[in-house]
Amino acid sequence: MKDVARVIVTYDCPRNCPNCCNEHIGDVPEVKFEDLLKYKELVITGGEPMMIGARVVEMIHRLRQRRYKGRIWLYTAELNVKRWPDKAILQVVDGFTYTLHYEYSQRDITLLNRLTDHLGEIDTTKMNNRLLIDSRLSSESFWTELKLDNWNSAKLLVWKDDKCPLPGNEELIFYDLERE
Ligand code: SF4
Structure with a gap:
């Protein structure tokens, strides 16, 4: 077993x-809640985890109630801080990576700017937040509207077509939070 689980x-x-x-990922082993407790770190991903944001917040609370001490990260492309789970999740993760994908809409830009403003209003000293923007968007006009302050890092993401390699210390697992 590796140290870090990337949990779909x-x-x-x-x-x-x-x-x-x-x-491209093929069959991903499905695990039970108890299995999550065995890893040193958890990276929550999907799909889009924030489609079931309330369940993700509840899952993190459950992990902490079971004395899980590892760091918990979130990968998402959808945080609408007008919704309570999206605000609450920022209080319970150790950090998150937010991605602006290639096929974006004006709504995505609005949500991103709203999120950036929100990061300026809350205590982020213990949270690592990282913004990735698909590098194919580098010539789009929205850049003049973007607010990039309040992020620990903001980078262009070079999309590697059919290759999505995991870092060597991570393994991919599926925990079916929708079925719970
Ligand atoms: S790459 Fe795009 S379609 Fe695939 S899970 Fe992420 S946001 Fe969804």
Whole structure:
């Protein structure tokens, strides 16, 4: 078993990114809640985990109630801080990676700017937040509207078509949070 689990909590996603990693990953072993406790760190991903944001918040509380001490990270492309689970999740994760994907909408820009403002209003000293923007968007006009302050890092993401390699210390697992 590796130190870090990248945990798919749902395969559902409202987006349809070309070459989504989930098209190439094959069979992912499904685990039970107890198995999550064995890893040193957890990276929550999907699909889009925040489609079931309330369940993700509840799952993290459950992990902490079971005295899980490892760091917990979130990968998402959808945080609407007007919704309570999306605000609450920022209080319970150690950090998150937010991605602006290739096929974006004006709503995505609005949500991103709202999130950036929110990060400026809350205590982020113990939270690592990272913004990735698909590098194919580098010539888009929205850059003048973007607010990039309040992020620990903001980088262009070079999409590697059908290759979605995991870091060497991570393994991919599926925990079916929707079925719970
Ligand atoms: S947002 Fe992520 S999970 Fe959803 S389609 Fe795009 S790459 Fe796939």
